[in-house]
Amino acid sequence: MKWKEYGTIQTDKEIQDSFAVCYHEQATVGMEDACRIVYNRIFLLSEAQGTLVVDDTTWPLKGNELFLLAKGQVFAFAPGSVITGYELSFGDCFWEKAPASASNCKAVLFNNAAANQQLSVHPADERELILLFQALLREYHLGDYINKPDALAAYLKIIMIKIANIQAALVSGTDSYESQLFRQFTGLVSKHYSSTHEVAAYADMLGVTARRLTDLCKQCGGRGAKDIINGQLIAEAKRALQFSAKAVKEIAFQLNFSTPDQFSHFFKKNTGVSANEFRERFVKIGR
The missing domain is CATH 2.60.120 (Jelly Rolls)
Incomplete structure (x- = not known):
């Protein structure tokens, strides 16, 4: 449907x-x-x-x-x-x-x-x-x-x-320590997604290696750490496209992408449509 x-x-x-x-x-x-x-x-x-x-x-x-x-x-x-x-x-x-x-x-x-x-x-x-x-x-x-x-x-x-x-x-059924660390990671992502996109940066905040963090995320969340970070970025990008009149360029810099082109490539790779197409589909429909 x-x-x-x-x-x-x-x-x-x-x-x-x-x-x-x-x-x-x-x-x-x-x-x-x-x-x-x-x-x-x-x-x-x-x-x-x-x-x-x-x-x-x-x-x-x-x-x-x-x-x-x-x-x-x-x-x-x-x-x-x-x-x-x-x-x-x-x-x-x-x-x-x-x-x-x-x-x-x-x-x-x-x-x-x-x-x-x-x-x-x-x-x-x-x-x-x-x-x-x-x-x-x-x-x-x-x-x-x-x-x-x-x-x-x-x-x-x-x-x-x-x-x-x-x-x-x-x-996963993982033990409480691993679950707690995973939740700490997702909490950090929700706070810092606009300032850093790198797994290594979050691993440093948690005092673990990037490899350990990725393995833990796969075990507790079914996805790698990078996928979780990207998921947060996509969710925030969609919200900005749907609920604001900000230009795509402004959203790109707000989410800490180096250039609008980098953001556009990232968005289309992860959603299958361009940022402008997404906005057209979900914002203008029904208005």
Whole structure:
């Protein structure tokens, strides 16, 4: 299924306080228009049938699974799709309310969401997550009080940590030290991607060799360290192309490429389309 089969690509509706959670029970969620999201999303689906399309990837829905969608991605449920489960939306500004100790978990899961788009969930893990989502939903529907956003952010932090643990177990089952080092690396990439693209620089920050870092990333994340860095750069480039009017030249220098041509070659090599073609496709459609 391709986006041309949908009428238009609409932009996310504004969410009050950049945070929302809801429960769908046997809900028909087929969409005539695709949605370009400005809020990160988590779907915890206990039961599901149909299809979810994210960017150009099609995911058959089967239930007992998580879907993680990052700001800037385009998604749609195919007509006739039915889901039972939770939908959680949050903006980056709301995430900043969560304790800093959880920042690496978000980096692992959402900085290159395409690598973690769908996660199968073991029944025991699903039961634990459902309890957390139930508690979060109850808190969300309470009347407003002074520290309510902080309470919601605390639940979000716990949910993010639990999902990061599920992701780590699915990918590798590595010990806690290796997982922690991997998360430190992805956290560093999210902070320094615009100043350095070199594996060796991140290895120095972590006190390991570049070879060790690459091996660890393959073990814990299924991809090499360079691929993770490139994934962050592509994600940030896409966001800039979609949500700003900056020229390609300006984006290239913002991401620390030596020349616009170097950036253009990098972008096309990793996405299959030029930066201008990408902007035309995802920004002008539906306007």
